[in-house]
Amino acid sequence: MTTEPTTPDKAPSEEIERPIRRPEVLSTCDEIVGACRVLGSDRATLGLVPTMGALHAGHLSLVDAAQAECDHTVVTVFVNPTQFGPKEDFSAYPRDLDADLVALGQHGVTLVFAPSTEEIYPEGFATYVENDGVASEWEGACRPGHFRGVTTVVAKLLNLVMPKVAYFGQKDYQQSLVIRRMVADLNMHPEIRVCPIVRESDGLALSSRNVYLSAEERLRALALSQSLRLAEQLVDDGEGDTAVIERRMRQLIESVGGVALEYIALADPYTLKSVSEIAGPTVAALAARVGSTRLIDNTILSGTLSDLEFS
């Protein structure tokens, strides 16, 4: 009887689910500092992937990059209230820690920091990190106080984990620039890596906020990435006048309809100041509302992210 073949509804042995180890979840600052000290002893390297949860393949590409480069990966899951404006979607922001932990376990992550708001901002908290340069443009102009919240929480997470490398997505290009500036300006030690945007097969940049989109809005939202592809195509075809490129992008977006542009910019990738012609790597970025959902996207024209050198 023991030699009988397995029944059809039982998976062959090589496909029997390997037990996915659920990551250890710590919730206090003292715990994560202690755990990271232990992990980092004997010169082991730590990679940090700071997230607000609601993980998608974009986040997981950062995790994979950290796993490939560092001895241990620490993922933080914290929906940071200080980077949301008073009328923004802090309360509605998608949260699903259980699903996040399953995904992180599948990607081999063993340590997650998921603190409460009170743990990160205890009573009496009063110190903020802010950038009064590139943070004033684009997202900073549309979302006053947003980057102050970002730099403050990232400074805290970097200090708690003390990673060798921290990973951010190019999707938030301006954020990555503000964080690089912070680390350099404040003489912090981690290296900052910026990883490419992960897109759906139809071009939509992955975002935790995509779940807000209705089926019809999701179709309209493709205008964002399509306008960036158009800009790339125009540059490939030799167009160097950014006013022409921007006009064509706007025309494409307006032709789709139902997409309310907040800004569209072709700019120096270090200063975010607008440029009038494509004379080297140039960042094209835009933000728009589709229905009530605010989306952002960007691309590097006349180059790639890896062409950019940051101090």
Place this chain on the structure above:
Amino acid sequence: MTTEPTTPDKAPSEEIERPIRRPEVLSTCDEIVGACRVLGSDRATLGLVPTMGALHAGHLSLVDAAQAECDHTVVTVFVNPTQFGPKEDFSAYPRDLDADLVALGQHGVTLVFAPSTEEIYPEGFATYVENDGVASEWEGACRPGHFRGVTTVVAKLLNLVMPKVAYFGQKDYQQSLVIRRMVADLNMHPEIRVCPIVRESDGLALSSRNVYLSAEERLRALALSQSLRLAEQLVDDGEGDTAVIERRMRQLIESVGGVALEYIALADPYTLKSVSEIAGPTVAALAARVGSTRLIDNTILSGTLSDLEFS
């Protein structure tokens, strides 16, 4: 002949000057990071004493505290422009690095960081650390932007040196509170020690700015410490009404004349909010101009600095 006594103008051998080792002076961020990494290997502890130079016995008491507690002491000498207002004494602030190095050598310091302004604030610098709580009171109200400059440069120096302990003087009581708050809020690792005020024998708190005072102004300046001594005496005698204590302090200062009070406060030592009665340790602090020189001083009423517990 070799048994002859030494001539009177030759010092006895035990008083022959020991060669004072001049500290090594580093001026770039990369150099100090590298040197501190070497010093801190093998779990050796580093103490940091951040100064603006023009060292006096107050600074040197911080050095001695660091030397007693840590394996190595790093002293930074940097007149930080971002903590001076546009009409303040940044240009006139006393600078004498050679004399500072002699004093530090005499106190056994072997490593000094004395960077240029451009090294600390290179082109494109745009990230600041700021406190919007206790930094808004007292000095923050009189000197807009002052504490933003202090927290920013101290964050940088802490990150560069990565000390186990950093030492500050109680003379700048509010500053020490703002820095403790920053370290706690941003999850920085150094411990912060606050050391007692060092005074001249007549009570004047040591300050690098005392050199600005004429002989007559210096006499008038004694009103500051005398008013604090009066407050201590009143509390010792059982006076608990802060309005009474403050009035008596003002009367003493006005009776001396030539001292222009900027503020005088009796406050909670953690929040710096004014208190109406002495119900526990209370900070009495004041700022005044004597001639064109701005002086500050403080004391802890109904307790001492060591009675205060900071997270």
